[in-house]
Structures are given as structure tokens and as C-alpha cells.
Amino acid sequence: MSDTAQAARNDAVASLGRSRLLTCISGGLPTHRSPRPSSNQVPIMIDSHPKLTDAEVVRIVQNYYDSVDSLDADRIAGTYLPAPKTTLQFNADEPIVTVDAIRAFSTGFAGAVACIRHTRVDIWSRPLMGDVVPADLPAPRTDATLTVVSTALPTFAVGQGAAAKRIALPATSIFTIDVASGKFVSVHNMFDIAKVYAAVGDGHG
Numbered sequence: 001m002s003d004t005a006q007a008a009r010n011d012a013v014a015s016l017g018r019s020r021l022l023t024c025i026s027g028g029l030p031t032h033r034s035p036r037p038s039s040n041q042v043p044i045m046i047d048s049h050p051k052l053t054d055a056e057v058v059r060i061v062q063n064y065y066d067s068v069d070s071l072d073a074d075r076i077a078g079t080y081l082p083a084p085k086t087t088l089q090f091n092a093d094e095p096i097v098t099v100d101a102i103r104a105f106s107t108g109f110a111g112a113v114a115c116i117r118h119t120r121v122d123i124w125s126r127p128l129m130g131d132v133v134p135a136d137l138p139a140p141r142t143d144a145t146l147t148v149v150s151t152a153l154p155t156f157a158v159g160q161g162a163a164a165k166r167i168a169l170p171a172t173s174i175f176t177i178d179v180a181s182g183k184f185v186s187v188h189n190m191f192d193i194a195k196v197y198a199a200v201g202d203g204h205g
Helices: 003-018 054-070 073-077 099-112 194-204
Strands: 023-026 029-032 087-090 115-124 145-158 165-168 171-178 183-190
Touching: 054 073, 054 115, 054 145, 054 171, 073 099, 099 194, 145 194, 165 194
Parallel strands: 087 183
Antiparallel strands: 023 029, 023 115, 115 145, 145 165, 145 171, 171 183
16 A cells, blocks of 8 residues: 555544544533544444434433432333333343333432532544444334443442442443433443442441
């Protein structure tokens, strides 16, 4: 490959990298910046035919994190599409299916922890290179949905006062959003939730 062709290829890759949407939530307010693409950056998929603007994606995902942080089960359930196959899943566990089941789970989890706070939130709404589609997720990929990937650092407080235990767990979430309603068809959270349950079982809850 000539130097001219190589330079053109590098410019194309850099342009794709700059299309990544990055939002960092600080005190509940999102900011945006365009990071420089890294030579060893792994492409992360998202839907190749988005029908939501970047601002709408940020609002929808931030509202999810804010809802979880509120520990209000009804508010959390309200972020999901009321449909028979709507799911919430953690790691490789069996998914929780239907909004009612998600509400029941959220009620129990909110009763087990004293506080949740999500920080360091990043959201990817464009593929960096190519169309890398998650193949094994239960929610169907259609023109009616948009899939985005987010990373965050949720901190869980278990227990009260000086005895409370705080656990920060890096997390990755895959959100499939119903474009028409802006609600989630599926949420797949991946983090070491067992550490939270262990803290509850140790008597901190």
C-alpha cells in the first residue's frame, strides 16, 4: 500500500473513531467529548441504522441510570417497554422477563441496598469499525430498535451509617431501545453483582 493510500485509510478510521458519542455524567448532568481513537481500540457494536439522535440516546440512557439510582421500582419499570418479551438480564443469569417481573426484582433489590450511584458513564451509539452485531442476545434486531453499549461505575452502599459497606463495580450494559417509545426492550447488565449479595449476606444489609 502506498503512503498516500495508507494516509487516506488512517484518515477514514480516525473519522469513524471521532463519531463515537461519549457522555460523562457528573452530578447528573451529561457532557460530551470526542476522544482520540486508540490504535488498539476494540470496535464495539451498536446498530448500524439508528433512528434516534445522539441527544435522545443520552437522555434515555441517563434516565435509566438516574432511575436505578433513585431506588424507585416503579420509576425503573417505567423505563421498559410493556411487552411480553421485555427483559432485564445480569451476566449469564436467566433473564427477568416482563415489566412486572422487573418491577418485582427492582423492589427487592432496592430493599437490600441503601444507595446506588452511577458515575463515569460512557455511551457508544456508532460502530467504530464495521458493523459488529451481538449475535446471542434475546432481543431481535430490527429497524424498530436501536442497540447501544454503555460502561459505568456504579457504587453500591449496603448497610447504614458508619457500618455501611461501599462497593464500586465496573459495569458494561447493552441496551436495546424501542425507537418509537424510547423505552427498553432489553437491558443486559454485566458486573460482579455477587459482591453486592455477599455484602448483604454478611449482615451489612
